[in-house]
Every structure is written in C-alpha cells, then in structure tokens.
Amino acid sequence: MNDSAPKGGPEGGDGEGTRAVRAGLPEPVKYEPTLPGPVFAAHFHLPGEPTGPYTYGRDENPTWTHLERAIGELEAPGQDGVETLVFASGMAAISSVLFSQLRAGDTVVLPADGYQVLPLVRAQLEAYGIEVRTAPTGDDAQLQVLDGAKLLWIESPSNPGLDVCDIRRLVEAAHARGALVAVDNTLATPLGQRPLELGADFSVASGTKQLTGHGDVLLGYVTGRAGEPMRAVRRWRKIVGAIPGPMEAWLAHRSIATLQLRVDRQSAGALAVAEALRGRPGVSALRYPGLPDDPSHKVASQQMRRYGCVVSFTLPTRARAERFLEALRLVDDATSFGGVRSTAERRGRWGGDAVPEGFIRLSVGAEDPEDLVADVLRALAESAR
Numbered sequence: 398m399n400d401s402a403p404k405g406g407p408e409g410g411d412g413e414g415t416r417a418v419r420a421g422l423p424e425p426v427k428y429e430p431t432l433p434g435p436v437f438a439a440h441f442h443l444p445g446e447p448t449g450p451y452t453y454g455r456d457e458n459p460t461w462t463h464l465e466r467a468i469g470e471l472e473a474p475g476q477d478g479v480e481t482l483v484f485a486s487g488m489a490a491i492s493s494v495l496f497s498q499l500r501a502g503d504t505v506v507l508p509a510d511g512y513q514v515l516p517l518v519r520a521q522l523e524a525y526g527i528e529v530r531t532a533p534t535g536d537d538a539q540l541q542v543l544d545g546a547k548l549l550w551i552e553s554p555s556n557p558g559l560d561v562c563d564i565r566r567l568v569e570a571a572h573a574r575g576a577l578v579a580v581d582n583t584l585a586t587p588l589g590q591r592p593l594e595l596g597a598d599f600s601v602a603s604g605t606k607q608l609t610g611h612g613d614v615l616l617g618y619v620t621g622r623a624g625e626p627m628r629a630v631r632r633w634r635k636i637v638g639a640i641p642g643p644m645e646a647w648l649a650h651r652s653i654a655t656l657q658l659r660v661d662r663q664s665a666g667a668l669a670v671a672e673a674l675r676g677r678p679g680v681s682a683l684r685y686p687g688l689p690d691d692p693s694h695k696v697a698s699q700q701m702r703r704y705g706c707v708v709s710f711t712l713p714t715r716a717r718a719e720r721f722l723e724a725l726r727l728v729d730d731a732t733s734f735g736g737v738r739s740t741a742e743r744r745g746r747w748g749g750d751a752v753p754e755g756f757i758r759l760s761v762g763a764e765d766p767e768d769l770v771a772d773v774l775r776a777l778a779e780s781a782r
Contacts, residue, residue: 414657421467435460435647460643464650471587472620481620487603489639490617494579497633501526503547509533511552513749535560552581557758559684561693568596588660589703607735609652610659662763663706669766671708682711706761715754718743724776734760
C-alpha cells in the first residue's frame with residue numbers, strides 16, 4: 398500500500414462500510430470526478446530516463462493503482478508495508494504466487510478439497526519438477542504434510558465443501574518450518590476474514606466473485622507484505638502479462654463501494670436459506686459455517702467476521718438435483734458464486750470435485766431472504782414429486 402494514498406476508514410473505528418465506499422479514491426481535485434475514469438493507454442509520454450510511475454501499459458496503469466490501493470485498504474487496513482497487485486483473473490493471481498515462489502525440487506502443500514482447477518495446477522507444477530502434497534482442509538490436516546515444504550496453500554472456507562481450518566495455527570506451523578503461506582480468500586472476501594492479520598504472507602482471491610459481485614468482471618489479486626516474495630509476484634505478472642484491462646479494473650473499483658452492503662445482505666440470506674434447509678426430507682450434508690451446529694462453526698467464529706454467501710447440501714440423486722435446479726425461479730443455474738443474483742449448480746457435472754452426484758452449491762444473492770427461502774423450499778418440494 399502506498400503510504401501517501403488516502404486512508405479508507407474513519408479515525409478510531411473499523412468502519413468497514415465507510416472504508417469500502419472510499420477505499421482507493423485519490424485526493425479530491427476541483428471539477429474532477431471522485432473516481433477517475435479508466436485510463437486506456439498502452440504507453441505514456443516518457444522523455445528522458447524512465448523513472449516515473451507509468452512507463453508502459455503492461456507494467457502499471459493509474460486505474461490499477463486506485464483499485465490496488467482500495468483492495469489493500471480492505472485486506473490490511475491501517476497496515477504499512479503491504480501492497481496489492483491485480484490480475485486478469487483469479488487463476489492468474491493463483492498462478493502468479495505458485496510459479497513465482499516455487500522452483501524445481503521445492504515442495505508445495507495444496508488442499509485436497511480446494512478449487513476445482515487445482516488438479517490442473519498440480520499437474521503443471523509436477524511437470525516443472527515441484528513436489529506436490531495434498532491434505533484436506535478440515536481438522537487442520539495439512540499440518541501433517543508440512544515438513545520440508547516451501548509453500549503452504551490454504552483455502553478456507555474450502556470450495557465447494559465449506560470446510561474451515563485454523564489459519565493462524567497453520568501459519569505458525571508453516572513459518573516455524575520456513576515455509577511461506579498463501580490463503581485463498583475468495584469465498585470469505587476481505588470483509589469475512591483478513592489472512593494477513595492471521596499471519597499469512599499472501600492473501601489471494603478471484604475478484605470475479607463477491608468482491609465485484611455483479612457477474613460482469615473477470616479479475617484476480619494478490620495482497621502481501623512488501624519484500625522479495627511480492628517483488629517476485631510482480632515480476633511474474635510482467636513476464637506473463639496476466640494483466641486486467643482498465644475497464645475491468647474501473648468496474649471492479651466502482652463495485653467495491655457496495656461490498657459491505659452486498660456481503661451483509663448475502664450473508665443474512667445464506668443463513669436464512671441454511672436454516673430453512675436444516676432437517677428437510679431429502680436434504681443431507683448441509684454445510685454453512687454460520688450454522689451453530691456446522692462442523693466448521695467454532696473455528697470459523699474465531700477468525701471470520703462474516704460467514705459468506707455459499708450454502709452446500711446434497712440431494713439423494715442426480716435426477717433429484719436436476720429437477721430441483723430446474724424448478725427454481727429466483728436462482729439461476731450457473732457456475733461461479735458471489736453475485737447479487739442467486740445461482741446454484743450441481744457441482745458433479747464438471748468432474749474434478751469429490752462430491753456426490755446430487756451435491757448442490759448454492760450462492761445466495763441480494764434478493765429478499767424470505768422470497769429466496771420460499772423459492773428454494775417450493776423447488777425442493779416440486780423436485781420430490
């Protein structure tokens with residue numbers, strides 16, 4: 398985070414709503430917009446020595462700068478020596494950390510139950526001579542395979558199973574062994590948890606999801622403490638060119654202003670849906686960290702301020718799950734999560750996730766919770782016929 402950047406939160410309080418609304422905004426200039434429009438530039442005027450902040454469009458862009466400051470203020474409010482880099486997608490951000498920090502002969506620990514694309518990443522890492530170990534997120538199982546690792550990758554809550562691990566405990570164990578720690582913070586968002594405050598070296602996320610929240614932007618980011626690891630991430634972005642367009646960056650920044658409003662609304666809706674589904678005939682393996690009886694609730698409550706917008710559960714068969722999805726009226730059958738419009742899907746259709754055929758991942762949007770609950774329960778009843 399640039400120390401000269403305007404501060405996003407109020408003095409003397411956490412002020413998450415105020416911070417989200419004002420994060421990353423430049424100092425006001427008379428007759429200029431509060432949030433400057435996107436800067437479309439492949440090159441910049443550059444006489445003499447290239448010592449200024451903006452030299453070439455693959456390296457830096459003023460629109461990225463505002464967005465990166467905004468995300469940094471949310472991920473690490475009040476902390477100096479923290480920087481954020483934005484990328485073209487969540488996978489670009491994930492790849493930047495993994496491939497900038499690891500070399501042939503290194504060992505990385507990944508979650509066995511994490512994001513669906515991680516098996517593809519594993520194959521590429523192994524092709525480069527990197528040893529990959531995996532363990533589930535729940536019960537802090539990654540602790541058992543940490544010895545000798547260069548990097549620990551945590552995904553908590555996990556996607557799509559919604560297991561949670563004790564991030565601080567894993568970070569302390571990893572650091573004691575000389576390993577760096579990256580946390581995928583996509584499902585939680587910076588308003589749900591702050592991995593750097595829990596000791597992590599990197600907080601990585603897909604901004605495609607709830608951070609931007611409208612289903613119209615592909616984006617990723619990495620936030621970390623300034624130093625060689627983040628310099629390596631920056632070099633990787635420059636080499637690979639995995640950069641966001643200025644319009645996407647501007648749309649993302651604009652969307653962050655409503656983040657707290659959306660997160661609070663969606664979290665409340667998710668809890669209402671989860672409570673409505675509890676004990677319903679045909680519904681099994683219901684998971685939502687905000688439920689007091691959820692296996693993850695105790696640990697989640699120690700490190701999360703909000704429990705997210707995703708609820709998962711299993712219906713008895715693939716056919717029942719497909720009938721349920723078809724019967725929904727307020728919920729779109731679509732992949733991804735975190736948008737203002739509710740979505741759901743049968744995750745087994747993609748392969749790659751170790752879930753039953755009837756497993757449903759439901760992302761709660763900003764609809765009225767009572768309307769959404771009524772729609773879900775009606776679809777559940779219709780699917781049982």
